[in-house]
Amino acid sequence: xxxxxxxxxxxxxxxxxxxxxxxxxxxxxxxxxxxxxxxxxxxxxxxxxxxxxxxxxxxxxxxxxxxxxxxxxxxxxxxxxxxxxxxxxxxxxxxxxxxxxxxxxxxxxxxxxxxxxxxxxxxxxxxxxxxxxxxxxxxxxxxxxxxxxxxxxxxxxxxxxxxxxxxxxxxxx
Amino acid sequence: xxxxxxxxxxxxxxxxxxxxxxxxxxxxxxxxxxxxxxxxxxxxxxxxxxxxxxxxxxxxxxxxxxxxxxxxxxxxxxxxxxxxxxxxxxxxxxxxxxxxxxxxxxxxxxxxxxxxxxxxxxxxxxxxxxxxxxxxxxxxxxxxxxxxxxxxxxxxxxxxxxxxxxxxxxxxx
Numbered sequence: 001x002x003x004x005x006x007x008x009x010x011x012x013x014x015x016x017x018x019x020x021x022x023x024x025x026x027x028x029x030x031x032x033x034x035x036x037x038x039x040x041x042x043x044x045x046x047x048x049x050x051x052x053x054x055x056x057x058x059x060x061x062x063x064x065x066x067x068x069x070x071x072x073x074x075x076x077x078x079x080x081x082x083x084x085x086x087x088x089x090x091x092x093x094x095x096x097x098x099x100x101x102x103x104x105x106x107x108x109x110x111x112x113x114x115x116x117x118x119x120x121x122x123x124x125x126x127x128x129x130x131x132x133x134x135x136x137x138x139x140x141x142x143x144x145x146x147x148x149x150x151x152x153x154x155x156x157x158x159x160x161x162x163x164x165x166x167x168x169x170x171x172x173x
Numbered sequence: 174x175x176x177x178x179x180x181x182x183x184x185x186x187x188x189x190x191x192x193x194x195x196x197x198x199x200x201x202x203x204x205x206x207x208x209x210x211x212x213x214x215x216x217x218x219x220x221x222x223x224x225x226x227x228x229x230x231x232x233x234x235x236x237x238x239x240x241x242x243x244x245x246x247x248x249x250x251x252x253x254x255x256x257x258x259x260x261x262x263x264x265x266x267x268x269x270x271x272x273x274x275x276x277x278x279x280x281x282x283x284x285x286x287x288x289x290x291x292x293x294x295x296x297x298x299x300x301x302x303x304x305x306x307x308x309x310x311x312x313x314x315x316x317x318x319x320x321x322x323x324x325x326x327x328x329x330x331x332x333x334x335x336x337x338x339x340x341x342x343x344x345x346x
Contacts, residue, residue, distance in 0.1 A: 009214040014237040019289050029285040033247050037254035039275035041182040045258040047251030049243035055228060057255035064187040064263065070222035072256035072329045074206050078220030079252060081210030082230035083245035084341065085218040090237060102212035112202040115326050116192050123325075124332030130341040147343055152296075153288050156245045159297030163336045168257065168303040168324055170316065 010093035042066055076160070077106040077128065083156035084130065091149050092136060101135040128160065183266035215239055249333070250279040250301065256329035257303065264322050265309060274308040301333065 006012075022029045035047045035055075043065035046054035057072055059065025070078065081104040092099050107129050114123035134143060151157060179185075195202045208228075210220045216238035219227035230245055232238025243251065254277040265272050280302050287296035307316060324330060 006215075010216065011237050011239075014234060015289075018235055018237075018285075019291065022285060022289060022291060026286070029289070029291075031283050031285055032280055033244075033250055033283060034278070034280045035243075035247055035250040035254050037251070037258050037277040037279070039258050039262055039272065042179075043183065043259045043262055045255045045262075047254050049247040049251060052243050055243065055248065055251045055255070057252075057259070059259060061187060062191055064184045064191075065259075066184075070208075070225050070228065071206075072252045072259065073332070074208055074222040075228065075248060075252035075255065076329055076332055077206055077208040078210070078222060078228045079230075079245045079248035080339075081208050081220050082218045082228070082248065085210050085212045086216045086230070086232060086238075086245065089212055089216055089218075099212065104210040105207070106210070107205055107207045110204050110206060110328060112191075112195060112204055113199070114331070115328050116188075116195060116202070117322075117326060118192065118195060118202075120325075122331050122335060123328050124330070124335055125328070125337050127338040127340070130339065131344050132341060133344045143343065147341075149290075151341055152293075153290060155283060155288050155296050155298070156249055157297070157339060157341070158287070158295050159246070159249055159333060160337050161339050162295060162297055164298050164333050165300040166253075166303065166330060166334050167300070168305060168320075168330070170320055171304050171306045 007096065008089055008093045008099050010089055012093045015090060015094070044068060073108065073110060073125065076125070077108050080128065080156045080160060081106040081130065083154050084132065084150060087150035087154050088132070088134065088146065091146055095142070095146060097142060097146065098137040099135070100137070101133070103133040105131045105133070180269065181262055181266045181272050183262055185263075185266045188263060188267070217241060246281065246283060246298065249298070250281050253301065253329045253333060254279040254303065256327050257305065257323060260323035260327050261305070261307060261319065264319055268315070268319060270315060270319065271310040272308070273310070274306070276306040278304045278306070
């Protein structure tokens with residue numbers, strides 16, 4: 001059996017198989033993702049996703065927490081950076097571009113007035129800025145094309161960049 | 174020295190101090206949050222926030238990953254649930270409501286066509302649904318008021334429910 005050498009250690013054939021599956025059955029693209037959160041006292045919570053170790057959450061001391069873990073808004077920035085990074089890894093690999101190094105720095109500005117109940121209105125991030133440090137075997141135009149494609153297809157980028165309908169209901173009883 | 178009994182183990186005085194600080198200096202409400210992501214090969218990445226253990230990220234096998242951690246869209250749902258949970262804990266405590274139990278279940282529907290490059294358009298969640306399981310020493314109206322206040326002030330809820338401006342730039346060089 002020949003062993004294939006994986007560019008960037010990425011199993012691009014799995015993505016190709018999924019694309020074929022979705023082409024032959026568009027319903028296969030309809031996915032649902034889940035997280036279940038439990039409160040552990042004070043501002044400490046944890047989110048379980050499938051069978052993985054829970055994602056711990058807390059708030060800084062100044063916000064009344066015990067500062068044992070990143071807080072939820074930091075987790076959003078982490079998710080965006082993780083999504084963009086996997087986007088570069090996947091699409092670089094599909095284009096035959098070898099990544100030597102990839103780092104993504106994310107920052108977001110948030111005014112606490114609405115969160116603290118001192119003002120009505122937007123309580124979320126006012127803007128989010130990302131700087132991507134990419135070292136790859138590709139010329140400037142290839143990198144620019146890769147970058148543009150990643151931004152056009154990022155699930156977390158689009159989730160944050162669009163107004164997503166959210167329903168929050170109390171369970172009966 | 175008297176020791177104060179903390180309702181829900183929450184240090185609500187710290188939140189009060191922050192509110193006072195912001196009232197006397199509105200600039201104190203302008204916060205910036207950060208995460209730094211590194212790529213670890215394949216679709217494995219990790220996000221560092223301050224000095225905490227990094228938030229690991231991967232993709233399921235069917236999406237070309239090695240399935241070692243929640244993926245970025247699951248992390249977004251986790252962040253939303255963690256944010257809502259801390260919102261209930263904080264505002265229940267401020268209102269003198271004791272929480273006996275709190276769980277938050279989050280799910281989100283996402284069509285993979287745009288992510289896979291098979292269609293232009295929205296690659297993010299189409300909608301997100303949250304069910305809150307709240308067991309607390311309060312009547313129905315108090316719970317309804319608490320719920321409404323949490324939704325009106327949730328930083329992650331508002332970040333996902335609004336279109337946040339995002340800039341993603343490649344570092345020079």
